[in-house]
Amino acid sequence: MLAYKAWRESRTRFLLSSVSLAWGCSVVVLMQGSLRAELHAPMPYSKYIWSAVYKSNGLRDLYLVLVLMLGLGGLLPERARGTSGFTLALPVSRFRLVATRAMVGLAELTLLACVPAVLLPIVSQWLGEWYSTRQAWQFVVLWVGCGSVVFSVAFVCSTLLGEYATWVVSFVILLLYSALVHLVPVLARRPMLDLFDLMSGAVMPYFHDADATLRGPLPWEPLMIMAGLTSAFVATAIRITVHQEFP
Amino acid sequence: VKLWYKAWRESQVRFLLLASMVAGLCAVFVLFHVAINARIHASVAVPTYVGYIYGVTYAGSVRGLFTLLSPLLGLGGLQRERAQHTDGFTLALPVSRRALLAARVVVGVLQIVVVSLLPAMVICGLSPLVQASYPWLQALQFSVLWAVVGSAGFAAWVFASVVFSSEYTALTVCWVASFFAARELQRPSVRPLHLAWNYIMSGRNMPYFDARTDQLIGPIPIEILLVQIVIALSFLVAAAWVLDRQDFA
Numbered sequence: 001m002l003a004y005k006a007w008r009e010s011r012t013r014f015l016l017s018s019v020s021l022a023w024g025c026s027v028v029v030l031m032q033g034s035l036r037a038e039l040h041a042p043m044p045y046s047k048y049i050w051s052a053v054y055k056s057n058g059l060r061d062l063y064l065v066l067v068l069m070l071g072l073g074g075l076l077p078e079r080a081r082g083t084s085g086f087t088l089a090l091p092v093s094r095f096r097l098v099a100t101r102a103m104v105g106l107a108e109l110t111l112l113a114c115v116p117a118v119l120l121p122i123v124s125q126w127l128g129e130w131y132s133t134r135q136a137w138q139f140v141v142l143w144v145g146c147g148s149v150v151f152s153v154a155f156v157c158s159t160l161l162g163e164y165a166t167w168v169v170s171f172v173i174l175l176l177y178s179a180l181v182h183l184v185p186v187l188a189r190r191p192m193l194d195l196f197d198l199m200s201g202a203v204m205p206y207f208h209d210a211d212a213t214l215r216g217p218l219p220w221e222p223l224m225i226m227a228g229l230t231s232a233f234v235a236t237a238i239r240i241t242v243h244q245e246f247p
Numbered sequence: 248v249k250l251w252y253k254a255w256r257e258s259q260v261r262f263l264l265l266a267s268m269v270a271g272l273c274a275v276f277v278l279f280h281v282a283i284n285a286r287i288h289a290s291v292a293v294p295t296y297v298g299y300i301y302g303v304t305y306a307g308s309v310r311g312l313f314t315l316l317s318p319l320l321g322l323g324g325l326q327r328e329r330a331q332h333t334d335g336f337t338l339a340l341p342v343s344r345r346a347l348l349a350a351r352v353v354v355g356v357l358q359i360v361v362v363s364l365l366p367a368m369v370i371c372g373l374s375p376l377v378q379a380s381y382p383w384l385q386a387l388q389f390s391v392l393w394a395v396v397g398s399a400g401f402a403a404w405v406f407a408s409v410v411f412s413s414e415y416t417a418l419t420v421c422w423v424a425s426f427f428a429a430r431e432l433q434r435p436s437v438r439p440l441h442l443a444w445n446y447i448m449s450g451r452n453m454p455y456f457d458a459r460t461d462q463l464i465g466p467i468p469i470e471i472l473l474v475q476i477v478i479a480l481s482f483l484v485a486a487a488w489v490l491d492r493q494d495f496a
């Protein structure tokens with residue numbers, strides 16, 4: 001029931017996000033003729049897909065923002081709407097309320113990451129092009145791993161701030177993070193700490209630049225660190241909510 | 248005056264957050280320009296302070312932040328109040344719905360104008376502290392571009408806030424629409440229409456910008472800005488039309 005409640009609260013955002021991402025992927029593939037003609041230099045189909053979908057400024061950025069939006073919600077907006085009393089009166093702990101919302105959000109962002117993986121190979125094949133299914137699913141792992149961190153940042157913020165402030169602050173946190181990993185020398189020397197590059201594979205040892213494909217094993221260690229960070233952020237959100245006062 | 252105060256109270260947190268982010272980022276870019284320039288442009292030669300400021304502010308992160316977050320000032324209004332069950336009180340005020348919307352729009356546009364002026368004030372004000380200077384005229388011209396384009400984005404989001412009953416839906420739809428529209432308007436085949444707001448704001452690929460000196464040249468592009476104003480007005484008229492006919496049961 002709690003999962004159903006969390007789903008009902010976020011389903012419009014999730015469905016809109018899925019449709020948008022599906023639309024974006026379809027446009028990238030269906031209009032590849034005209035879009036590739038506008039490029040300065042010709043490139044292989046796999047590289048075109050990577051630069052339009054998985055690279056920075058591609059659909060990857062859209063995915064990140066949509067994930068950020070999935071992290072919004074929770075008890076604070078309910079307080080503003082005057083419904084937090086009903087939710088808190090349910091015979092369940094706050095821990096379960098928050099944990100369930102986190103689980104539903106993580107499930108949604110995972111499904112969202114699967115949209116390009118499902119669509120790109122199928123639509124490509126339909127148009128007589130070929131995009132590796134294996135590649136697409138490897139990117140799903142990277143997107144889910146890094147997207148979870150972005151989601152959990154918004155999730156923590158949503159337990160502390162109002163609706164719009166959550167969006168602004170979590171967005172700025174991401175912006176600052178992106179600047180810091182490039183500007184602070186200690187961080188800049190460890191490209192694996194840049195979750196944006198980790199997601200796209202750019203400048204990573206597991207990425208082959210010529211045809212923009214992932215080669216070799218996925219970066220499991222950084223992904224485990226991302227999973228740890230996500231858990232820590234969600235745990236923080238739970239802790240904050242458990243101790244929060246709702247008059 | 249009361250309606251304006253109400254609109255201000257509803258958006259003040261967003262405005263103050265956005266203003267502090269823009270001003271803070273500009274201040275950091277000016278005060279630490281030597282270190283940041285060395286890190287960012289390690290491989291690319293940026294010969295002048297003007298070029299550096301343009302790269303990080305008017306064509307860089309600050310513009311990105313402004314473009315993505317300033318329209319957020321357009322969200323809110325009666326749909327939000329409906330969710331919070333306060334719409335009845337607001338609608339019971341002896342003013343028309345259009346007056347309510349107008350107050351929100353005026354306050355929002357003023358906030359956009361203030362945020363647009365912040366880079367000019369911070370950059371030109373702080374540059375002498377680091378023995379550098381950025382031309383006031385350039386900075387103010389960029390402010391005009393930002394204010395007009397920002398107002399168009401704001402108006403679009405106001406329209407969304409009137410149409411969609413959920414704030415999250417409005418936010419998602421607006422952001423997705425902005426994302427796809429920005430990509431579409433930047434395509435080389437569409438560029439001659441001069442509708443890409445990123446290019447209008449930065450001047451990049453525009454006839455009124457000199458890429459060699461990273462400076463705006465000639466007069467402010469009135470026609471291009473007029474198109475943006477017409478777009479903004481269209482959204483606002485549409486928002487007023489929808490709001491007039493909305494049922495707040």
